[in-house]
Amino acid sequence: MEFQNCLPIWDKLSKAQQDSILGSVVSRQITRGTVVHGGNTDCTGLLLVKSGQLRAYILSEEGREITIYRLFDRDVCLFSASCMLRSIQFDITIEAEKDASLWVIPAELYRKIMEESAPAANYTNEIMASRFSEVMWLVEQIMWKSMDRRVADFLLAESAIEGTARLSVTHEAIANHLGTHREVVTRMLRYLQGEGMVKLSRGVVELLDAKRLETLGRA
Numbered sequence: 001m002e003f004q005n006c007l008p009i010w011d012k013l014s015k016a017q018q019d020s021i022l023g024s025v026v027s028r029q030i031t032r033g034t035v036v037h038g039g040n041t042d043c044t045g046l047l048l049v050k051s052g053q054l055r056a057y058i059l060s061e062e063g064r065e066i067t068i069y070r071l072f073d074r075d076v077c078l079f080s081a082s083c084m085l086r087s088i089q090f091d092i093t094i095e096a097e098k099d100a101s102l103w104v105i106p107a108e109l110y111r112k113i114m115e116e117s118a119p120a121a122n123y124t125n126e127i128m129a130s131r132f133s134e135v136m137w138l139v140e141q142i143m144w145k146s147m148d149r150r151v152a153d154f155l156l157a158e159s160a161i162e163g164t165a166r167l168s169v170t171h172e173a174i175a176n177h178l179g180t181h182r183e184v185v186t187r188m189l190r191y192l193q194g195e196g197m198v199k200l201s202r203g204v205v206e207l208l209d210a211k212r213l214e215t216l217g218r219a
Contacts, residue, residue, distance in 0.1 A: 003022070003025060003048070003050075003103050004018075006048055006050065006074050006103075007021075007048060007076075008123060009117075009119045009120055009123045012117070012119035012120075013113065013117060013119070013120065014117070017113050017116070017117060017120075020109060020113070021105060021109065021113070024105065024106050024109050025103050025104065025105050026045075026103070026104045027050075027101070027102070027103055027104075028101070028102045028103075028104055029099075029100075029101055029102075030052075030096045030099070030100050030101075030102065031096065031099050032096050032097065032098050032099050033095065033096060034095065034096045035093060035094070035095050036054065036080065036094045036095065036096060036102070037077075037079070037080040037092070037093065037094040038091075038093050038094075043080075043107050044080040044094075044104065044107075045080060045104040045105055045106050045107045045110070046076065046077070046078065046080065046104065046105040046106075046107060046110045047071070047076065047077040047080045047094070047102055047103070047104055048074070048075075048076050048102065048103040048104075048105070049071050049072060049073055049074060049075045049076075049077075049100060049101075049102055050073070050074075050100075050101040050102060050103060051073055051100060051101045052073075052096065052097075052098050052099055052100020052101055052102075053070065053071070053072055053096070053097040053098040053100060053161075054070065054071040054075075054077070054094055054095065054096055054097060054100060055067055055070050055071075055094070055095050055096075055097045055177075056068050056069050056070070056071065056077065056079060056092055056093070056094050057092070057093055057095070057176070057177075058091060058092055058093070059091065059093065060179070064175075064176075064179055064180070064181070065093075065176040065177075065179065066138075066176075066177070066178065066179025067176070067177040067178075067179075068092070068131075068134065068135055068138055069131060069134045069135075070097070070161075071094075076127055077094060078124065078127055078128060078131070079092045079094070079131070080092075080094055141153070142179070147178070147180065147184060147185075147188055148188050148191060148192070148216065149216055149217050150178055151174065151178070151185060151188040151189065151192070152192070152197075152213045152214075152216040152217040153217040154174060154177060154178060155167065155198065155205060155207060155213060156207075156210065156213055156214060156217060159207055159210070165206060165207040165208075165210070166204060166206045166207075167204065167205045167206070167207070168203060168204055169203070169204075169205055170203055171185045171186045171189065172185075174189075174205075189205065192213075195212070196208060196209060196212075197209045197212050197213050197216070198213075
């Protein structure tokens with residue numbers, strides 16, 4: 001998979017802009033658990049995921065994590081180039097959930113191209129709008145959905161991502177995604193197990209009744 005085939009606006013850039021990117025883009029291989037970007041003082045650059053899976057999250061003052069979005073193949077992350085986004089006033093950490101292969105475009109170069117190219121500016125705005133929608137969806141979940149419903153939604157989403165009903169995920173990891181305490185997640189999972197929707201074992205949550213989980217998530 002070539003870089004040019006993964007950037008949607010590539011054919012709309014000038015030859016000079018394309019050459020500038022190709023001359024500056026860096027390829028990175030990262031292992032699971034690696035922090036790719038940490039906070040708004042870190043200007044990693046624009047990330048384009050070739051393969052793998054990343055998680056973007058924020059930390060509360062108490063040190064609790066909450067996932068705001070995930071990145072998969074061909075996804076672009078703008079928040080890793082926070083130095084070119086002056087209006088971003090909160091810290092975002094980006095971590096590899098799986099081994100990943102990335103391309104990194106220097107932030108200053110991308111900002112220069114964005115200022116010169118209307119297609120690049122429009123593409124950037126579309127990404128920002130999409131991320132904003134994801135954040136607003138998260139706010140809605142936190143404000144209006146009970147924790148059992150949020151846990152059910154998470155398990156279904158994770159099952160869809162992994163392509164299996166048997167999830168290798170700890171209670172702590174689920175808590176980090178949802179911005180709550182491990183004990184709360186454990187209580188919710190035991191409730192779901194008692195209702196026959198899941199089966200719990202060490203480091204594994206197996207979905208037994210996806211339809212009932214879907215019904216709970218929509219309740």
